Amino acid sequence: MALAVSGLSVHYGSLAAVAEVDLAVADGEVLALLGPSGCGKSTLLRAVAGLEPATGRVRWDGTDLAGVPVHRREFGLVFQDGQLFPHRDVAGNVAFGLRMRRLPDRATRTAELLELVGLAGYERRRVTELSGGEQQRVALARALAPRPRLLLLDEPLSALDRALREQLALDLARVLRVAGTTALVVTHDHDEAFTLADRVALMRAGRITQVGPPAEVWRRPVDEDTARFLGCTRVVEATVESGVARCPVGEVALPWAPPGEVRLGLRPTALRTSPDTGVAGEVVERVHRRDHVRLRVRLAAGPLAGTLVDAVAGVTDPADEGSPVHLVLDQDGVALLPAEGLSRPG
Numbered sequence: 001m002a003l004a005v006s007g008l009s010v011h012y013g014s015l016a017a018v019a020e021v022d023l024a025v026a027d028g029e030v031l032a033l034l035g036p037s038g039c040g041k042s043t044l045l046r047a048v049a050g051l052e053p054a055t056g057r058v059r060w061d062g063t064d065l066a067g068v069p070v071h072r073r074e075f076g077l078v079f080q081d082g083q084l085f086p087h088r089d090v091a092g093n094v095a096f097g098l099r100m101r102r103l104p105d106r107a108t109r110t111a112e113l114l115e116l117v118g119l120a121g122y123e124r125r126r127v128t129e130l131s132g133g134e135q136q137r138v139a140l141a142r143a144l145a146p147r148p149r150l151l152l153l154d155e156p157l158s159a160l161d162r163a164l165r166e167q168l169a170l171d172l173a174r175v176l177r178v179a180g181t182t183a184l185v186v187t188h189d190h191d192e193a194f195t196l197a198d199r200v201a202l203m204r205a206g207r208i209t210q211v212g213p214p215a216e217v218w219r220r221p222v223d224e225d226t227a228r229f230l231g232c233t234r235v236v237e238a239t240v241e242s243g244v245a246r247c248p249v250g251e252v253a254l255p256w257a258p259p260g261e262v263r264l265g266l267r268p269t270a271l272r273t274s275p276d277t278g279v280a281g282e283v284v285e286r287v288h289r290r291d292h293v294r295l296r297v298r299l300a301a302g303p304l305a306g307t308l309v310d311a312v313a314g315v316t317d318p319a320d321e322g323s324p325v326h327l328v329l330d331q332d333g334v335a336l337l338p339a340e341g342l343s344r345p346g
């Protein structure tokens with residue numbers, strides 16, 4: 001195990017911003033810390049970097065880093081706004097860590113990194129004349145140049161607009177893989193976490209609530225709060241038999257679900273319009289999204305008659321406000337929750 005964090009806490013007065021966190025990141029692994037605003041993600045990252053006084057342990061390959069200052073931890077840092085040196089050109093920024101460590105072949109390494117982040121030939125450009133996306137690429141190249149043993153990224157893409165963020169998340173995932181980087185990435189964006197990470201650690205109120213591969217966390221959130229954070233807008237009781245879950249809004253194949261009583265977390269995409277089969281309802285609201293239409297539907301029959309549920313329709317579907325629809329369940333929008341506990345009204 002490369003990074004091992006145990007019993008790590010950070011207090012601001014009486015607030016435990018990070019509370020007794022245990023976390024491990026394996027060699028070459030990318031772990032995303034995902035959680036709502038204010039849950040302590042940045043504070044945890046900063047404590048790992050050595051930027052925040054903390055109790056507990058941060059170890060690298062078994063060696064305790066207590067007392068090792070930030071610049072001697074051999075960690076690379078990338079923040080939301082790049083924090084480039086405005087008076088240096090692109091090469092000057094990328095080579096900064098190499099110069100500090102008196103590493104040789106700085107021009108070759110700089111060119112290599114610029115190539116990796118898609119900015120080949122940008123050496124002499126002024127960083128103040130680059131776009132936000134280009135600046136973040138330079139920040140990434142600068143952090144990777146000295147071959148840090150761990151890369152810490154704090155919301156590296158959140159200052160960028162949506163389309164650029166999606167493209168850069170894919171590029172960043174590729175760069176981290178190609179460089180074999182061990183990384184801890186803080187984000188509040190689910191798509192970003194799932195694009196970048198081998199494993200996702202979900203955080204709430206200073207604590208880690210669940211750690212696992214993205215698909216596992218997505219399919220089996222550990223509790224209802226986590227399911228809601230991951231986009232489930234309704235929780236329903238269900239019974240699973242032979243890999244098929246039956247609930248008041250229909251049935252759906254869930255081969256990975258154990259038999260017996262469970263709860264299902266439904267994301268808006270869990271219910272889709274269907275020409276004539278499925279649970280009946282009436283459209284009360286219709287909003288166009290990029291590649292689908294979001295609906296609010298009042299169910300017309302069954303145990304949940306009168307209840308409003310979220311659903312999706314194709315952009316060309318005639319599911320106008322006031323019109324009747326049928327909804328069927330789609331496995332991809334369904335999360336499996338343990339049976340215990342009461343479900344909250346959505």
Ligand SMILES: Nc1ncnc2c1ncn2[C@@H]1O[C@H](COP(=O)(O)OP(=O)(O)OP(=O)(O)O)[C@@H](O)[C@H]1O
Nearest residue numbers: 012015017035036037038039040041042043044188
């Ligand atoms: N220097 C500080 N002094 C006092 N309280 C702080 C300080 N820094 C953070 N906090 C508090 O600690 C908690 C965790 O903050 P943190 O920035 O780590 O959350 P976060 O999950 O990264 O949030 P966001 O996604 O909004 O950046 C918050 O309640 C915040 O107000």
